[in-house]
Amino acid sequence: MFDYDAAILAAVQTAPQAIGDVVKILEAVQAVCADGDGLKWFNGLYLDVTQAVEARVNAGEFESPAWIAALDVRFARFYFAAIQSSLSGTQGKTPGCWQALFDRRNQIAAARVQFALAGMNAHINSDLPQAIVSVCQSTSIPPEHGSAQYNDFTALNTTLDSLIEEAKQVLNMRLLGDALPAASNLEDTLAAWSVAVAREAAWNNAELLWHLAGAPLVSSAFLDTLDGLTAVASKTLLVPVP
Secondary structure (H helix, E strand, O other): OOOOHHHHHHHOOOOOOOHHHHHHHHHHHHHHOOOOOHHHHHHHHHHHHHHHHHHHHHOOOOOOHHHHHHHHHHHHHHHHHHHHHHHOOOHHHOOHHHHHHHOOOOOOOOEHHHHHHHHHHHHHHHHHHHHHHHHHHHHOOOOOOOOHHHHHHHHOHHHHHHHHHHHHHHOOOEOOOOOOOOOOOHHHHHHOOOHHHHHHHHHHHHHHHHHOOOOHHHHHHHHHHHHHHHHHHHHHHOOOOO
């Protein structure tokens, strides 16, 4: 779709092993994306979020910093994998919630903030439950409400809320930077999406997936349904502003 897609694809080829690696990959993607690419506005917000998480981990603000760091890395891999599958031409393997954004990257009638939140929607609602389960499996720590891991997970909500509220203000313009109409229903659409609610749902879904470990067909069907619902939400978030 863009002449620099090969550079983006090259940037995500190596799986990150630490939060610092995630930051470097996001920076590499951000460096090549043009303003007229909707991916830039999600990627930039995600970069800000990742740097904020890294700062809080380094400051010792969590009960289980290693667990949070591992989750950050596993989580990012899902985004990078979606880019890989989509830009390499194997779109059948790309989750529908991500393909909804990739298909509309050059939709200039949409606002930058719409791309930012559509990416957050895909990443949190579809990828995050799977990332939580992956880290819990590798650490033999089940996802449970009230655990140190859950407390650290929810402690991030204030940071994320702040960054997303800022993005709603700074990115409140069309893709190419021109002003939005004075009266539109965009604010109502954005207000309907909450990061705290989405992350709580992701944790609940991770607990469900954990208990479905012995039923792979049911687990796979659940993830397909979750992707489908998340794709509908992404498409709604990306409806062009009149």
